[in-house]
Amino acid sequence: MDFPPIALLGQAVVNGIFAGAVYALLGLGLSLSWGLLRQINLSVFAIALSSGYLTYEMSSRGFDILLALLILPPLFFGLGVALQWGLERFKVASFNSLLITFGLTIIVEAVLQLIWTADVRRVESHYSDIKLRFADLFFPAPELIALALAVAVSLALWQVSRRTDIGKAMRAAAEDPAMAAAFGIDQNGLALILGGVDAAVAALGGIGIALVYTLAPSQIYGWLGVVFACVMLGGLARPLGPLIAGCAIGIVEALTMTVASPSWAPLVSFSLLLVVLLARPGRA
Amino acid sequence: MTSFNRRDFIATVGSLAAIAPLGALAQKPTGQPIRVGGSLALTGGLASLGLIHKLVGEMYVEQLNQRGGLLGRPVEWVLKDDQSRIDLTRTLYEQLVNSDKVDLLIGPFGTGAILSAMGVAQRYNKAIVHHTFGIPELAKYDQQFASWALGASPEVTMPKNVLDALGSVGKTPKTIAVVTSKFPSVQFIAIGARKEAEKRGIKEVLYLEWEFGNREFGSIAGRIKAADPDLIWVGGNALDGNQLLDALKKIDYQPRNHFHQYPSPGPLAAAPEGNNALTVTIFENHSPFTDTPAAAAFAKGFKERAKAANLPYTEPETQAAASYAAWQLIEAAVTATKSIDDKTLSTWLRANTVETVAGKLRFNGPNNTGDDLNRIKQVQGGAWKTVWPAAYATSGTRLIAN
Numbered sequence: 001m002d003f004p005p006i007a008l009l010g011q012a013v014v015n016g017i018f019a020g021a022v023y024a025l026l027g028l029g030l031s032l033s034w035g036l037l038r039q040i041n042l043s044v045f046a047i048a049l050s051s052g053y054l055t056y057e058m059s060s061r062g063f064d065i066l067l068a069l070l071i072l073p074p075l076f077f078g079l080g081v082a083l084q085w086g087l088e089r090f091k092v093a094s095f096n097s098l099l100i101t102f103g104l105t106i107i108v109e110a111v112l113q114l115i116w117t118a119d120v121r122r123v124e125s126h127y128s129d130i131k132l133r134f135a136d137l138f139f140p141a142p143e144l145i146a147l148a149l150a151v152a153v154s155l156a157l158w159q160v161s162r163r164t165d166i167g168k169a170m171r172a173a174a175e176d177p178a179m180a181a182a183f184g185i186d187q188n189g190l191a192l193i194l195g196g197v198d199a200a201v202a203a204l205g206g207i208g209i210a211l212v213y214t215l216a217p218s219q220i221y222g223w224l225g226v227v228f229a230c231v232m233l234g235g236l237a238r239p240l241g242p243l244i245a246g247c248a249i250g251i252v253e254a255l256t257m258t259v260a261s262p263s264w265a266p267l268v269s270f271s272l273l274l275v276v277l278l279a280r281p282g283r284a
Numbered sequence: 285m286t287s288f289n290r291r292d293f294i295a296t297v298g299s300l301a302a303i304a305p306l307g308a309l310a311q312k313p314t315g316q317p318i319r320v321g322g323s324l325a326l327t328g329g330l331a332s333l334g335l336i337h338k339l340v341g342e343m344y345v346e347q348l349n350q351r352g353g354l355l356g357r358p359v360e361w362v363l364k365d366d367q368s369r370i371d372l373t374r375t376l377y378e379q380l381v382n383s384d385k386v387d388l389l390i391g392p393f394g395t396g397a398i399l400s401a402m403g404v405a406q407r408y409n410k411a412i413v414h415h416t417f418g419i420p421e422l423a424k425y426d427q428q429f430a431s432w433a434l435g436a437s438p439e440v441t442m443p444k445n446v447l448d449a450l451g452s453v454g455k456t457p458k459t460i461a462v463v464t465s466k467f468p469s470v471q472f473i474a475i476g477a478r479k480e481a482e483k484r485g486i487k488e489v490l491y492l493e494w495e496f497g498n499r500e501f502g503s504i505a506g507r508i509k510a511a512d513p514d515l516i517w518v519g520g521n522a523l524d525g526n527q528l529l530d531a532l533k534k535i536d537y538q539p540r541n542h543f544h545q546y547p548s549p550g551p552l553a554a555a556p557e558g559n560n561a562l563t564v565t566i567f568e569n570h571s572p573f574t575d576t577p578a579a580a581a582f583a584k585g586f587k588e589r590a591k592a593a594n595l596p597y598t599e600p601e602t603q604a605a606a607s608y609a610a611w612q613l614i615e616a617a618v619t620a621t622k623s624i625d626d627k628t629l630s631t632w633l634r635a636n637t638v639e640t641v642a643g644k645l646r647f648n649g650p651n652n653t654g655d656d657l658n659r660i661k662q663v664q665g666g667a668w669k670t671v672w673p674a675a676y677a678t679s680g681t682r683l684i685a686n
Contacts, residue, residue, distance in 0.1 A: 008506045009528065011535065015502035110327075118331035119596055120523045122551060131534060140534040213499050214523050218368075224495055257503035262494035263466055 004258050007136035016254035020230075020247030021150035022212060025205030026223055027060055027230040027242035028154065029198030035237020036174040037191055039097035044202040045220045045227075046101075046108035047076055051206025052215050059210075065125045066145075068207050073200040077223050081192050088188055094197025104228035107219060112217040121215040144157060148207035150243055153201055157239035170194060174237060225266075229273040248272070297457050313353030317360040318624060320345075320614065321386030323401070328368025330394060333603055334615070337393050337415060339589045340607040347585075348611070354618045362386050370396045377404035387624045390610055391428075393603070395419055395469040402428050411413055411626040411633075413613045415606040416471025423651045425628040432602070433566060433642060435656030436649050439476025442564060443517075446477075446482060446543050447671035449562070449660045450515070455685035457481075457541060459516030459562035461490035463504060463528070464519025471543050474519030478561065489513050496521070505531035508539070516542040529557040533543045540686040550597025553663045564658035567605030568644045569669050570678050579641045581607050601666070609640035 010030065024047055033041040041208075077085040094102055130141035141209075163165035173180040173187045181187060230249060236239025252272055253265040324341075325334035339536035345361045353396040365371040373392055380386045381404065389405055391398050391414020398414045402425050405412035420436055435441045449457055449485040460481045464474035471493065481488055486646050490505055490511040505528060508516060516539050525544035530594060541596050543562040544552065567573050569587070574580045583600045586608075590598035606666050616638045617629040637646040637654075646654035660672040662683060670676050 002508070005510060006645065008510050011506045012503050015506075019500055092574065102348065103544070113331065117594075117596075118328065119334065120332070120548060120551070122526065124555075128530070128533075133536075138535045145416065214527060222499070254503045257494075257500065258506060262492055262498060262500075262504055265498075265500070266495060 006211060008258055009218055010137050012254040012258040013251050014137055016251030018147055019248050020250030021147040022208045023227055023246030024154060024232045025208050026227045026242035027246060029202045031196050031231045031236055031242050032194060033078055036093045036170050036194055041101050043104045044198060046105040047199050047225055048206035049112060049220050050108060051076060053112055053205035053209050054211035056121050059123045059125055072203045076203035077196040077200040080205040083198040084192050086194025088191060097132060108215045109220050118217055131245060142211035146212055149204050154240050154243040174234045179273055182189040190270040215233040233276055286597045309411035311352050313356055313358040314351055314355045316451045318357040319362050319386040320388045320390050321362040323364040323366040323392045325368040326365035330368040331516045335602045337607040339495055339593055340604050343585050344611040345607060346431035355622060366392055366397060371401045373397045373400040374404055377401045381408045388614060391415055409626060413610045415610050419653050420653045429613060429633050429647050429652055431613055431642060432606040433645055433654055433657035436653040438656060439473045442473050442567055443477040443480035445660060447480060452644050453683050453685050456556055458513045459487045459513045460490045460506050460517060460519045461511050461513035463492045465521055465524055466493050467496040467521055470519045470521060473545060474517060476646050477517045480552050499529035505535055509535055509537040514540055517543060518544045520544055521546050523551060526555055527632055533557045549668060551602055553666055553668050558663045560662055561663045563595055566602050566657050567600060569599050572676060575667050578646045584643045605642045609642035612640040613638055673683035
């Protein structure tokens with residue numbers, strides 16, 4: 001087997017980072033709700049696909065796709081707050097949250113199919129024709145936008161969790177709810193905010209999917225495995241975790257596709273997850 | 285009556301149905317309906333194609349009943365949703381036979397679902413006509429009949445046709461890259477393309493496989509660019525080809541020639557990078573495909589219903605034609621034999637050729653296969669044009685190869 005040229009390997013690394021950015025946007029909400037609220041919120045996938053479809057709809061009606069960045073995150077923030085309120089109202093336990101949000105995801109899939117049919121959709125925008133080039137490496141604009149979003153959101157949430165009172169309060173509530181309550185931390189209020197933030201980030205992930213990939217209602221489940229792997233590798237409630245783990249998985253997948261065979265990519269990335277979990281069982 | 289005369293009779297019935305409002309001509313069907321049972325993927329991952337088959341089936345049954353039904357009896361289509369699930373398909377066909385007690389079976393579409401339904405049909409000795417079965421050598425049951433004329437060995441005939449088509453304009457490729465999904469009905473044909481290329485002395489510069497549902501085409505595109513083949517053979521389903529071409533565009537690579545096995549026809553034609561893409565087809569909305577009144581009426585009727593149903597691509601092509609042809613096979617066999625007995629119908633189908641919108645179908649080859657009736661079409665100026673063989677080419681169109 002001939003070893004691929006350096007430019008090809010370089011492009012594979014770049015492609016892997018781009019893929020990792022989308023994984024990160026999808027995984028961030030899941031990681032935070034799982035780590036801080038002890039809720040396995042699968043509805044982030046439904047929210048992401050819904051956001052992707054709304055982006056598609058806006059684009060097909062002639063709106064600039066970036067307008068979605070202004071409209072959709074606040075919209076889904078509200079929905080996230082409402083969902084979180086419902087979960088709290090009915091005191092949904094950790095495992096049950098997985099079942100309920102999975103059920104919601106199935107319902108959303110059916111609604112998406114009802115509105116947009118099961119056809120695969122693809123956003124056509126002028127951004128697809130824009131790309132930067134450095135030496136032999138190409139940086140398409142849609143992927144750069146998704147990467148910029150992932151980096152900005154991950155860094156912002158990391159800073160919020162480390163440096164602000166609200167971030168510290170959230171971490172304290174996750175660490176020891178009783179003690180946090182004794183210090184007057186409003187856990188329900190914080191949970192509502194976090195639920196909203198998770199949904200808003202998932203909406204950004206949906207915009208990223210619409211920019212870079214295709215859309216089909218059944219794709220909701222196609223993202224589950226690799227995003228779970230990112231969350232587990234990156235560690236729960238670590239805002240930078242999904243980005244770092246996502247890029248690592250993305251790069252490994254892309255290099256596998258380039259050096260060996262594209263069909264080996266999922267095998268290698270999940271093997272990586274197994275190795276890390278076996279080597280560091282306390283990671284999550 | 286000879287089989288030729290029977291075909292004439294059937295064609296005449298079909299033509300009349302197409303060109304006249306036969307409500308006045310035909311006897312209104314009476315009595316117990318003849319129940320034709322089948323499933324389609326009305327929900328789930330394959331639902332976009334399922335909708336095409338549903339529209340066609342509804343149109344056909346409506347027209348059939350307007351012209352007197354079958355054997356003077358109305359026809360009722362018992363349609364179930366298999367949710368794009370192969371396991372459920374099997375259960376639904378069990379229900380259709382045992383609980384709904386349908387008279388005749390019509391298949392689902394897609395290789396996996398058809399195989400499931402075929403197993404049930406075989407268990408109960410029922411004939412089954414089906415639409416788009418991709419691996420003919422797996423269809424061992426002697427009472428199954430495919431309306432998608434792929435021939436006995438599409439892994440041989442499809443690559444041969446594509447390379448012959450390119451050769452017809454003096455552009456036989458010197459190098460080929462075969463990149464394919466591991467989807468079963470796609471992959472074996474891509475492997476056939478490798479063999480055919482080798483036989484013709486075409487150098488294979490790249491062979492890659494990806495898992496069905498793959499999203500990441502950037503690395504595959506990079507390897508194609510590095511290999512720089514004269515022809516890319518894309519063994520892909522649906523939007524695989526679009527995604528690959530998009531990834532190639534992102535790295536400034538324009539393929540010289542590219543063939544796509546089973547693309548989503550609308551999106552590939554609409555994408556600027558889809559220009560010159562080649563694929564196969566059994567029906568297009570132009571002469572000579574539409575030369576019979578029945579075919580012209582099918583094309584017109586489908587287009588209207590597809591528009592009304594808001595389908596993104598409203599032109600009739602392989603899926604719709606295969607679906608319509610399946611119903612034509614049932615009508616032809618029942619009308620000719622004046623029977624709904626499964627064995628009688630199967631015997632007649634194996635012995636006769638039936639004129640359908642998808643061409644003349646015969647079932648006297650291995651595994652009830654006939655000829656490969658696929659033609660080659662190409663995206664030119666944002667629309668599909670049939671380019672090979674010359675007799676089927678869109679008027680004034682020639683294959684463009686580089």
